[in-house]
Amino acid sequence: MTRRKFMLASGVMAGIAAVAPRVLGAEKPEKQGGTKLSRFGDVVVPQEHEGKEKHVPYIQAPAKVKAGEPFMVTVIVGKDVPHPNLIEHHIKWIQVYAKEEGERPVVHVGTFDLGPTYAQPNVTVPVILKKSSTLYAIEYCNIHGVWDNSVKVVVE
Ligand code: FE
Numbered sequence: 001m002t003r004r005k006f007m008l009a010s011g012v013m014a015g016i017a018a019v020a021p022r023v024l025g026a027e028k029p030e031k032q033g034g035t036k037l038s039r040f041g042d043v044v045v046p047q048e049h050e051g052k053e054k055h056v057p058y059i060q061a062p063a064k065v066k067a068g069e070p071f072m073v074t075v076i077v078g079k080d081v082p083h084p085n086l087i088e089h090h091i092k093w094i095q096v097y098a099k100e101e102g103e104r105p106v107v108h109v110g111t112f113d114l115g116p117t118y119a120q121p122n123v124t125v126p127v128i129l130k131k132s133s134t135l136y137a138i139e140y141c142n143i144h145g146v147w148d149n150s151v152k153v154v155v156e
Contacts, residue, residue, distance in 0.1 A: 044138070044146050054081045055147040057094065057137040061127075064154045070126040073109075075137040077121035077147075089143045090116035094123050097136040106136065129155050 047056050060074040077083050077091045084090065096109040112123040121139065132155045138148040 044148050045144065047147070047149070052081070053083055053144070054078045055083065055139065055141055055144055057139045057147065057149045059135055059137050059149055059151045061135055061151055061153055063152075064156055065129060067130055067155050068128060070128050072124055073127045073135060074122065074124040075112075075139075077139050077141075083121060083141070085117055085120065087116045090114070090141070091121035092116075092140045092142050094121060094137060094139045096125060096127075097138075098127065098129065098133045099136070100129075100131045100133045102131075109135075129153060131155050 045055065050056055055077060058076045058079040060076070062071050065071045073096060075094050075096060077094065091114060093114060094112045096111075097106045098109050099106040109127060110123075110125045114121060114123075127135070132153065134150050134152050136148060136150045138146055140146050
């Protein structure tokens with residue numbers, strides 16, 4: 001029996017054929033594993049799911065700013081009702097992004113990695129915009145997941 005005949009008879013080739021499309025990238029990414037790919041936005045908790053513990057980040061920023069001049073953006077999780085700040089339940093990080101009006105992609109402004117009990121989920125970063133933009137804040141609670149919010153800032 002030739003090596004090829006042996007492999008065909010033993011089913012080794014069938015196994016290779018089944019794996020090959022994934023290895024070669026022939027399978028479309030949105031069909032990985034035969035199911036439709038989930039998007040990260042799908043796991044961001046909707047604001048209306050807010051309970052007695054507050055997770056939606058509050059973004060404090062001027063409604064209007066001057067182009068090219070720095071202004072302060074503060075993001076607070078639990079502004080009116082403080083969120084627990086324990087090792088077993090805390091806000092792990094806060095990120096800020098900006099997206100100019102139009103087709104430009106969102107840009108990363110800052111990431112704040114917070115240590116539980118010592119750091120408060122209340123961060124401030126100076127920001128400079130050239131054009132009117134939407135500022136996004138997202139935060140991660142180690143128990144309740146990822147939450148987001150946004151505000152518009154007009155650049156004059
Ligand atoms: Fe929480």
